[in-house]
Amino acid sequence: MKGVPVTASLSLESDIRALLDQAIAAAQHAYIPYSHFAVGAAIRAIDGTVYTGCNIENASFPVTVCGERTALFKAVSEGRRSFDVVVIVSPVGAAPCGMCRQALNEFAPHLRVVLADLEGHVRMDTRLDVLLPGSFGPDDLPH
Numbered sequence: 001m002k003g004v005p006v007t008a009s010l011s012l013e014s015d016i017r018a019l020l021d022q023a024i025a026a027a028q029h030a031y032i033p034y035s036h037f038a039v040g041a042a043i044r045a046i047d048g049t050v051y052t053g054c055n056i057e058n059a060s061f062p063v064t065v066c067g068e069r070t071a072l073f074k075a076v077s078e079g080r081r082s083f084d085v086v087v088i089v090s091p092v093g094a095a096p097c098g099m100c101r102q103a104l105n106e107f108a109p110h111l112r113v114v115l116a117d118l119e120g121h122v123r124m125d126t127r128l129d130v131l132l133p134g135s136f137g138p139d140d141l142p143h
């Protein structure tokens with residue numbers, strides 16, 4: 001999480017705490033025989049629907065998909081394209097990788113991003129446009 005300050009002892013609204021619990025539950029399904037690094041995510045569409053995901057690794061390493069993208073792609077595949085918050089959990093409350101930031105930016109450039117560890121301790125409460133400044137997105141392509 002270089003360059004992004006970590007805020008300690010954050011309190012959360014009850015709805016975000018519920019998302020955090022769902023992300024922790026999703027992390028328990030992580031398929032992680034290689035890294036043993038479990039990631040869970042819960043993304044909320046603006047209609048209130050929540051989609052969860054975990055990381056799914058592969059013997060061909062680049063085929064691995066991150067937990068955030070699993071949740072996002074589940075949501076998009078079910079017709080959701082607008083989101084207000086994602087909660088991501090991992091052993092260290094890690095920030096999303098660059099590929100996941102870009103994937104999320106496509107649909108929700110101002111998304112709230114809450115990062116926590118697998119015990120539910122919040123490590124950061126920020127926004128995607130802070131994590132991915134100067135982003136390249138849909139408006140940069142000619143329509």
Ligand code: THU
Nearest residue numbers: 035037039055066067096097100
């Ligand atoms: N991982 C995620 O699920 N999300 C991220 O944003 C970073 C990395 C996963 C991929 C791999 O299964 C494991 O964490 C170690 O890189």
